[in-house]
Amino acid sequence: MFRGITEKRLLWFLAIIFIVLLIFPSILPRFYTYIIALIFVTSLLAMSLNLVVGYGGMFQFHHGVFYGVGAYTVALMLTKTSLPVWVGFVAGPVMATVTGFLIGWFCVRLTRLYFAMLQISLGSLIWAIAFRWYTLTGGDDGIHGVPMPALLSSQNNSYYFILVILTICLMAMYLIVKSPFGRTLQAIRDNPQRCEAVGINVRRHQLKAIVIATFFAGVAGVLFVVLERSVFPDLLFWVLSLEVFIMCLLGGWFTFAGPILGAAIIVSLRTFVGIYTEYWTLVLGVILILLIFFLPEGVMGYFLGKFRPLAKEVAHRSE
Amino acid sequence: MLRVEAVEKSFDDFKAVNGANLVVGKGELVAVIGPNGAGKTTLFNLITGQLKPDEGRITFKGEDIGGLPPYEICKKGIARSFQIVNIFPRLTVFENVQVAVLSQQRKSSELLHPAHNIAVEETEVILESVGLSGKALEVAGSLSHGDQKILEIAIALGNEPELLILDEPTAGMSPEETSATMELIKRLADTRGLTILFCEHDMEVVFSVAQSIMVMHQGRTLVQAEPQEVRRNKEVQEAYLGGE
Numbered sequence: 001m002f003r004g005i006t007e008k009r010l011l012w013f014l015a016i017i018f019i020v021l022l023i024f025p026s027i028l029p030r031f032y033t034y035i036i037a038l039i040f041v042t043s044l045l046a047m048s049l050n051l052v053v054g055y056g057g058m059f060q061f062h063h064g065v066f067y068g069v070g071a072y073t074v075a076l077m078l079t080k081t082s083l084p085v086w087v088g089f090v091a092g093p094v095m096a097t098v099t100g101f102l103i104g105w106f107c108v109r110l111t112r113l114y115f116a117m118l119q120i121s122l123g124s125l126i127w128a129i130a131f132r133w134y135t136l137t138g139g140d141d142g143i144h145g146v147p148m149p150a151l152l153s154s155q156n157n158s159y160y161f162i163l164v165i166l167t168i169c170l171m172a173m174y175l176i177v178k179s180p181f182g183r184t185l186q187a188i189r190d191n192p193q194r195c196e197a198v199g200i201n202v203r204r205h206q207l208k209a210i211v212i213a214t215f216f217a218g219v220a221g222v223l224f225v226v227l228e229r230s231v232f233p234d235l236l237f238w239v240l241s242l243e244v245f246i247m248c249l250l251g252g253w254f255t256f257a258g259p260i261l262g263a264a265i266i267v268s269l270r271t272f273v274g275i276y277t278e279y280w281t282l283v284l285g286v287i288l289i290l291l292i293f294f295l296p297e298g299v300m301g302y303f304l305g306k307f308r309p310l311a312k313e314v315a316h317r318s319e
Numbered sequence: 320m321l322r323v324e325a326v327e328k329s330f331d332d333f334k335a336v337n338g339a340n341l342v343v344g345k346g347e348l349v350a351v352i353g354p355n356g357a358g359k360t361t362l363f364n365l366i367t368g369q370l371k372p373d374e375g376r377i378t379f380k381g382e383d384i385g386g387l388p389p390y391e392i393c394k395k396g397i398a399r400s401f402q403i404v405n406i407f408p409r410l411t412v413f414e415n416v417q418v419a420v421l422s423q424q425r426k427s428s429e430l431l432h433p434a435h436n437i438a439v440e441e442t443e444v445i446l447e448s449v450g451l452s453g454k455a456l457e458v459a460g461s462l463s464h465g466d467q468k469i470l471e472i473a474i475a476l477g478n479e480p481e482l483l484i485l486d487e488p489t490a491g492m493s494p495e496e497t498s499a500t501m502e503l504i505k506r507l508a509d510t511r512g513l514t515i516l517f518c519e520h521d522m523e524v525v526f527s528v529a530q531s532i533m534v535m536h537q538g539r540t541l542v543q544a545e546p547q548e549v550r551r552n553k554e555v556q557e558a559y560l561g562g563e
Contacts, residue, residue, distance in 0.1 A: 175430070175431055175433070176430055178433045178434060178435070179429055179430045179431060179432060179433065179434055180421045180426045180427055180428070180429045180432070180434045180437055180438075181427065181428050181429060181430050182434065183410075183414060183417065183418060183421070183434045184418055184421060184422070184427040184428075186407070186409065186410060186414075187407045187410060187414075187415075187418040189409075190406075190407035190408055190409050190410060191405060191406065191407050191408075193369070193405065194401070194405045194406065194407065194474070195390075195418070196368075196369075196388065196389035196390050196393075197367060197369070197389050197390075197393060197398070197399055197401075197405075198390075198393060198398070198418060198419040198422050198423075198474060198475075198477065198478055199390045199393035199394050199419075199422040199423065199478055200390055200418075200422050200427055201388075201390050202390070205427065205428070208428065254409070
């Protein structure tokens with residue numbers, strides 16, 4: 001399935017990383033395992049956003065909503081109903097996708113900033129429901145102590161579960177990006193007018209991309225509940241959406257794996273700088289300013305750009 | 320094949336196209352000429368759906384296409400290039416054309432097969448025929464202006480159109496590039512049996528290749544006829560050729 005689109009060496013490299021990540025919980029302290037799992041969940045969210053932002057060129061400014069809808073759905077299903085656990089796990093992404101379709105259906109009719117504004121408005125409506133409807137969502141308290149099946153009860157097991165789901169999702173996203181659908185999506189990002197002229201229904205294609213991205217955001221929401229066992233309205237607040245957007249820019253939104261790097265940087269900053277000062281966002285602000293001036297293509301974009309000429313040269317020499 | 324009848328289009332109070340008529344027969348090479356601001360590009364935008372006509376009829380193979388969205392019109396067999404370079408700058412040359420071929424083959428939404436081995440042959444044939452195979456892997460945004468204009472045509476060919484519309488295909492080109500491009504257009508018309516409608520500034524070019532010429536002036540069609548006849552036409556001489 002992946003033949004021809006990835007180099008053999010890269011596959012070996014990824015396999016080694018995967019094995020190292022499998023070993024981590026047994027050698028690292030509990031706290032670090034937790035942070036890495038949180039990075040996994042956030043990475044998936046950032047990667048899903050990048051499908052529409054980096055590959056689709058759409059101003060998806062309120063992606064957190066779909067993450068929150070996924071998380072709330074699974075939390076509500078597991079606390080308020082006696083349906084089997086897997087139903088809740090499936091319902092999370094499904095609800096996120098339905099929400100994505102509804103919001104996306106309106107948004108793709110607008111362009112750029114208007115798209116962004118409409119999405120923030122519609123998304124904030126959903127946030128307001130989570131924030132205010134005490135009897136259902138617990139309002140600003142959120143829902144805590146979501147019961148998990150025995151299999152996921154230990155932190156190490158949820159770590160493994162999250163890692164496996166993340167890996168599957170990343171593989172699926174990689175296939176999507178490299179598929180005709182993904183290539184056409186990038187063409188739309190570059191030039192929607194020209195795409196219409198070559199026979200592509202741009203709006204429909206964009207809507208499909210949003211639906212796919214929100215599905216993965218929903219999966220990330222479910223994984224968040226697996227890790228934290230709680231949900232709260234901040235998950236769908238626009239501040240979180242902005243943070244995820246920054247992860248894409250920071251990591252490199254024109255690269256596939258950039259958002260993972262962005263998520264790792266921001267989660268680490270929040271955790272480790274957050275220990276010393278409440279004002280960790282100040283550090284983030286400074287980093288962003290430096291980023292805009294020195295690395296407009298993001299960290300990953302910068303390094304790929306630096307090494308690409310080198311790789312070309314090596315390939316040339318070996319011919 | 321294509322018939323434009325009494326088409327009008329205004330922007331606010333300005334009548335950009337005000338009574339345009341055009342007939343393009345199968346296999347013909349038809350040119351539209353006229354001074355700057357005569358409404359040539361607007362007319363093309365009306366035909367390919369970027370704009371909707373206010374009045375008049377546009378039919379393609381007997382079917383009314385006026386006001387359809389661009390992607391529908393494209394699927395009916397009309398493809399176009401643009402006057403101002405309109406490509407996918409971040410994609411490679413190969414991918415630029417492939418996007419059009421994928422759309423033509425109705426594979427744009429396919430999700431689970433890698434794109435790099437779909438529609439490869441068709442894309443390579445097109446790049447070969449316009450002479451861009453050597454640059455297939457370059458990023459389109461880094462090509463020279465002349466090559467980008469050729470890529471414009473190549474993208475349009477990706478749709479395997481019956482009617483190819485070229486909006487000033489040689490705009491901004493050097494004289495050498497211009498004649499090479501016109502050669503290319505003639506060759507495409509011959510070998511692929513394409514019907515081509517184009518507009519052009521360079522009079523010499525137009526009179527040497529076109530079988531039929533439509534002259535526009537202030538949004539209106541003055542005449543459509545064979546080159547010799549257009550040259551003799553009094554009205555055209557006054558309005559455009561300046562009594563040459």
